[in-house]
Amino acid sequence: MSVLNIILLVIWGISAAAVIVLVLMHSGKGTGVSDMIASSMYNSNAGSGVWERNLDRLTVIASCVFAATIIIMMLTFPLGTIN
Numbered sequence: 001m002s003v004l005n006i007i008l009l010v011i012w013g014i015s016a017a018a019v020i021v022l023v024l025m026h027s028g029k030g031t032g033v034s035d036m037i038a039s040s041m042y043n044s045n046a047g048s049g050v051w052e053r054n055l056d057r058l059t060v061i062a063s064c065v066f067a068a069t070i071i072i073m074m075l076t077f078p079l080g081t082i083n
Contacts, residue, residue, distance in 0.1 A: 001078065008073050015066040022059040027052070 002076070005073065005077055008069050008076070012066065012069040012073065015062050015069060018062040019059065019066055022055065022062055025055060026059070
């Protein structure tokens with residue numbers, strides 16, 4: 001495995017963790033039971049504004065980095081090499 005693939009694996013792992021954390025940080029927008037319970041505890045307008053837009057941007061950027069590393073690894077990862 002080359003140095004490029006090791007660097008890509010590290011970036012891929014970091015971006016995967018970032019996507020998971022960023023998605024979990026988003027506020028729920030459903031109308032299910034969890035939203036009924038949470039609506040009594042939180043203000044429904046608290047998630048709007050600059051914070052939510054920046055969180056959306058960071059999530060999209062982390063997702064694009066995750067996808068780009070997968071595509072680059074598909075093209076550069078050694079296939080069927082036995083050492």
